[in-house]
Amino acid sequence: MGIIATSRLKSPWIMHFDNSSCNGCDIEVLASLTPLYDIERFGIVNMGNPKHTDVLVVTGPVNRRTARVLKNLYDQIADPKMVIAVGTCSISGGVFHNCYNVLGGVDKVVPVDVYVPGCAARPEAIIDGVVMALQKLAKLQGVAL
């Protein structure tokens, strides 16, 4: 099992889902794939398909319509899976706290492992967030990162 546990930490495939966010964090998630940040250095690939994903990256506050979609996507991901909430509004609703269609943070619908604050979260912070998610996974598995 050792090699599988190590490999898990070296190859987190992410899927990005945008629940009604303002696009700020979405483009920052995309920007972290591009040459200047290049998160593929850590083996991170944006798969865009829940069946191949390990880490669900969620941006934006959950609203009444995307809550069902988010739950559905989370259920389709095979274990072990992690969820990262990127951006202030995906953590708590942030500036949209008094919008009538906003339920609040992502953790109202799916369990969140790491919260990446920032509005919009910087690519560096997103990299930090993924690394912290991996550290949590490593701790759960009892292997060193």
Add this chain to the structure above:
Amino acid sequence: MNAWIIAIVTVIVAPFIGGFLAGIDRRITARLQGRFGPPILQPFYDFFKLLGKSKIAASRLQLMWIYAYLVLMITALLFLVLRLDILLMMFILGFAGVCFALGGFSSRSPYSHLGANRELMQMLAYEPVLLFLALGVYAQNGSFLISQIYASPTPLISRLWPIFIALLVILTIKLRKSPFDLSTSHHAHQELVKGIMTEYSGPYYALIELTEWYEIVLVLGIVSLFVANPLWVGIIIALAAYVLELFVDNITARMTVGWMVRFVWSVGVTLCILNLIWFWVFAAFKGVS
């Protein structure tokens, strides 16, 4: 007895070569795009991680097709390394492709269906060239046996270079590189998500990756047949062709299925037919028979 050892060694070593090549592919692709790129061993990390994921299958049937795809691909590779019949190898390879497409059809996802449709269209494009290649080998050596290619003093490329060019074209399809990464693409920023592979997850997706590694070795092995004597020249040519594909991948956009079939049939198949006609006319003038 000797054949058994070669077969076992091939089955074990080929995935390592394929995975290593895939890792180099990702690194070079990243460098071509101005990025740093993942570690060379990244495909292996991906593979083992996928093995450790929980098993979710959209349908039991697709698993059968995936196992068949893997077994047939290994069989085709064994035909190559054991220097058996090239025509039969091409048909086994074709059968493997059909199994993969049927696997795509056996779940209900529309993306998977469209991907499988495109996979069949891709086969329609590359199968004729592979068969013409087998015919060309027969025309030159009078035998379909790969061992004859190795025994023959004149390399295939000296007379079959048009077919070699056609093979380079379909290599793009086989390696799923742009402009022909239609049924599925490596980075999945595609209108069909992951196309034919959309519905596989976890260990089953790892099996597909494993099969792809065998496939890389197999198609590069076919390329290396063109200079079979000495073998190292053939291997260098195969690796050069692989790097060429990486460049082509990075300087072209993805084309459509119709364009691909038109292009391969008009350029690839025409080259193959002209090659064979020229070959036979040449032979007739020489008065061989």
Add this chain to the structure above:
Amino acid sequence: MAPRTITPFGPQHPVLPEPIQLKLTLEDEKVVDVLPAIGYGHRGIEKACELNEYPKNIYLCERICGICSAIHGMTYCDVVEKLWPLEIPPRAKYLRTIWAEMSRTHSHLLWLGLAVDALGFESMFMQYWRIREKVLDILEMTAGHRVTQSVAVVGGVRRDIDDDQKKHCIEVLKDVRKEAEALNNVLVNDYTVKARTVGKGVLSYDQAIALGCCGPHLRASGVKEDCRQLGYWAYGDLSFEPITAPGGDTYSRVAVRCGELLQAIDLQLEAFAKMPEGDIAAKPKGSPPANEAATRIEQPRGELFYYAKGNGTRNLERLRVRTPTYANIPSLLVMLPGCEMADVAIIVLSIDPCISCTER
């Protein structure tokens, strides 16, 4: 007749980073019908703006859209200023223009990257986004954040661009212009890109007007209309002509945005050269009076329309936002039927969809 399948395109899809669903009815690979299902991005910002005190709404309006957030914030300030009415200082006008054009530069670079990515041209996507990082860097240097600039306040702008920053900005912009021009030449002349875009998703001149399209999408159909021609902020002092293309197809839209990218950089350079000295903000007195006002601003995606009604208190009576993407979505119903599944991604992206703007 081939069997029909209904393929959901979205709300989660790797090509579209945003939640919009298109129910595509396909015959094999041919799209025969399309039904956009929107509402995934709806938050209810207009209502929330009525609950908030009016200065807070700047930051809420900026988060209508993260890509053109500076423009949203400044447009909101613009419409609230019209309630008094309040004249902003000339330097603030120039600074707003510069930040708006900087947003346009990064938005168009972003769009060009996403569009070529939808064509499967990953290496060019990486190049456009690499250049874009330079623009984001000067945005961060001048405004304080890469994405949400938060530079607007009612009465002017919050931050000034000093001489060192100005010099650095001009340097970077010239560099970006050179690189972007080289890449644009590659893009518009590339055979594979042409093969995928020429003649795809055609929208004629009359259709574009009848469907009420706006922005580069409209100009790509040959309609010479640009809100910046109204001369708001500093645009009256700057010389530019709207860039149009006659084709009305996806290729024309790519070409128009390539041209506008360079034009936006030229406008910034011109604005930097002409920028006067002076105050950067006027202080508004009290609350907005009971009055109504509307404003039209050219966003990277087209015409942005804000309507505000004050009632003399610190809250607005009503705020109405009409965003360009919302106006452009009906044109999808004309462009998509008849195309191939492979072209859906690029045609949908060719209107530069910004779903968070659309649904607010």
Add this chain to the structure above:
Amino acid sequence: MSMLSTVVSNLFGGPATLMYPVKPREPHARTRGQIALNESLCDGCGNCARRCPAVAIEIVKEKKQWILYPDRCIICEVCADACNRNAIEVLPKWRTPFYKREQIVFQSKGGKEVKEKAGECPVEEV
């Protein structure tokens, strides 16, 4: 096909990647990363909390506490502009991600008296 020159120059020009965790990027002076309170200057007037668009600041006047909710803060810097005593600092370093949503409590020391109106957090009715 003219992309070839670009990819070749990329291949030989080396990657443009900023090796982030090893070599972080120098932040600009104006960068809004996170906010923090200079506790000695704060007098608990509540301007910041009243103006915050995201209701991220809470002031408990009895305990002289200034509470920041980092999960709500959108780093718009309005609080820093609103503060009459320049007690709120904007640091260019972004806040590190966290596993749990926790509030950050600053104990204000300055301020002779706590004004009556302080601590009125505008929690809007929805």
